[in-house]
Amino acid sequence: MSEKICVIGLGYVGLPLAVELAKHHDTVGFDINAERVRELQSGVDRTLEVENEELKRSQLKVSDQLEDLKDRTFFIVTVPTPIDENNNPDLTPLRKASEMLGKVVKEGAVVVYESTVYPGVTEEYCGPILSQVSGLELFSQIKLGYSPERINPGDKVHTITKVTKVVAAQDAETLDRVASVYESVVTAGVFRAASIKVAEAAKVIENTQRDLNIALMNELAMIFDRLGIRTVDVLEAAGTKWNFLKFSPGLVGGHCIGVDPYYLTQKAEQVGYHPQVILSGRRVNDNMGSYVAQKVVKLLIKEGRNVKGARVGVLGLTFKENVPDLRNSKVPDIVRELKEFGMDVIIHDPYADVQEAQHEYNLTPVELEQFHDLDAVVVAVCHTFYKDLGFENIISRLKPQGVVADIKSLFIKEPERSDLTYWSL
Ligand SMILES: NC(=O)c1ccc[n+]([C@@H]2O[C@H](COP(=O)([O-])OP(=O)(O)OC[C@H]3O[C@@H](n4cnc5c(N)ncnc54)[C@H](O)[C@@H]3O)[C@@H](O)[C@H]2O)c1
Structure with missing residues (x-):
């Protein structure tokens, strides 16, 4: 019909x-x-x-x-x-x-x-x-x-x-x-x-599965960081096995992956089952913004810099790459925590609507020109814009011995340099 x-x-x-x-x-x-x-x-x-x-x-x-x-x-x-x-x-x-x-x-x-x-x-x-x-x-x-x-x-x-x-x-x-x-x-x-x-149920578990797999990668990334080995290297090696699932660590935002599991867990509670695995994955993922911010602080201290008053530039505010969607972005968690340490934080995003960013998070993205004399830069969202901008351009905005925190390992293949500290999740 x-x-x-x-x-x-x-x-x-x-x-x-x-x-x-x-x-x-x-x-x-x-x-x-x-x-x-x-x-x-x-x-x-x-x-x-x-x-x-x-x-x-x-x-x-x-x-x-x-x-x-x-x-x-x-x-x-x-x-x-x-x-x-x-x-x-x-x-x-x-x-x-x-x-x-x-x-x-x-x-x-x-x-x-x-x-x-x-x-x-x-x-x-x-x-x-x-x-x-x-x-x-x-x-x-x-x-x-x-x-x-x-x-x-x-x-x-x-x-x-x-x-x-x-x-x-x-x-x-x-x-x-x-x-x-x-x-x-x-x-x-x-x-x-x-x-x-x-x-x-099928829909809600598609996103729950993804959330949990990313949580596992995030947990592994925190362990490997303490062990002094790079997560990307480990994942590349493990990924050569036919049944190793290819996920990578990162911030889980947006209004699907980080939200939908709570729909399932609430229903589970209603029928008398208290989910453990799903909620523990949620906790890991929700904590990643804070983890990244604390890592930046540690790296700055290691470089002998003053944390209070340090100038940090954050590249990317949307919940994921190449979209203007700001809902439930986890980047504001990083910004909030850095500010709590007394840092001076500026943000740039080529897609984010400034008014929406102000309304949602009380944050005002600025022009890239303002990114100069930085103590640290956080590449938070891997918009193609930043890839095209290039590593050299980004690090030219740092003071000598600055810190680069590259959450999604966008520039991990760049040659190692002695004039800065590079870290990725
Ligand atoms: N965005 C995604 O990636 C994605 C993927 C799969 C599933 N979903 C699911 O799809 C649903 C919609 O997501 P979205 O991203 O399109 O949301 P959205 O916020 O982009 O769009 C929802 C639209 O609905 C409108 N709206 C709200 N209440 C309304 C009402 N009572 N009558 C008419 N219009 C109304 C809003 O004005 C808005 O334009 C959600 O349940 C989401 O979980 C989203």
Whole structure:
């Protein structure tokens, strides 16, 4: 059947999906953020996930008007699923989106959730809200589906059409409808999961597994640092075995890898299991910003420098390379700790929006020209911009015998030098 689709929440996940769907279906993209809607209507995507030209060419109708949702037969919800200050899942955006949808959804419609959640949220939390507000019965009058998103912001290779999409629904007929919508855009095909809960669990463990593997690398990096051997060298050697998994140490930020495991652990606690492995990985990863800052301090002391008042330049503020996404970045942890030692810290990022950085973290990125006479430089995010800038350019901004802390080993292959201290995680 031909569906009239609506994607709710036009962020990193929703917009690329809506633009793809609009190539094949009558599609409305809806967002409550009026400023985002105006920008998209004028053909500008500040997340850089969709090229402005493509957005302008797209048949997608972008709206913040509920009226535009009333004739839709197929809804896809891609709103945020954050955690609160106590690391508990915050389902408010999902609740609000479901309440809003309840006001427009008609009998026979399918509502597919894509937001990352713990098993049970679609059927036990969102579904009942939809049903209550709409007055329609689940199963018989409104059908639920779930299809986790695997988008990797900034990655132009593993895009929505090229990665297998897991789909799930409440019954076989609905699953066919859900699969056929996604099959129309995902050339890599769909995988029909056994149930909605299975699909929810699959997504949350994809990110939990990644989080834990990185935590292990971070722990190893801290051990090897004490042993005086380089983690990259160890990983390169171990990586020659066929079943050694290739992960590397680093900061785990963003609103997926470092957040989603808490969705699973909270649900686990609810059913009487107290997760140990998952939470210990979280603790290791959450502590890395502080570890890096303390390492910089130790290296400066070793060079005989005054820590108080030392000038430190931090390159990169976003949560990962080549994206403007500042959410849950761990770089501010490094900055905070360095400042607590009385250092004078400046930050640069080619992608970060200055106002957002001020609003989110009370930090103001500066121009690169201000990076001079530094005691230490922290290469925190390996934006291609810094790779292109080059090691020589970066170290030219240091005082003699300065310290370079290169978190992701971007410049590890540079020849050793006696006029500076180079350290990587
Ligand atoms: N970004 C990723 O890498 C990624 C990858 C896989 C899965 N996910 C998951 O996808 C979901 C969305 O993530 P995102 O990165 O696209 O988030 P985002 O913050 O970039 O976008 C969410 C959008 O939803 C809008 N919104 C919020 N509440 C709304 C409502 N009630 N009605 C309509 N619009 C609303 C916001 O204004 C925003 O534009 C999350 O559950 C996330 O965990 C994200």
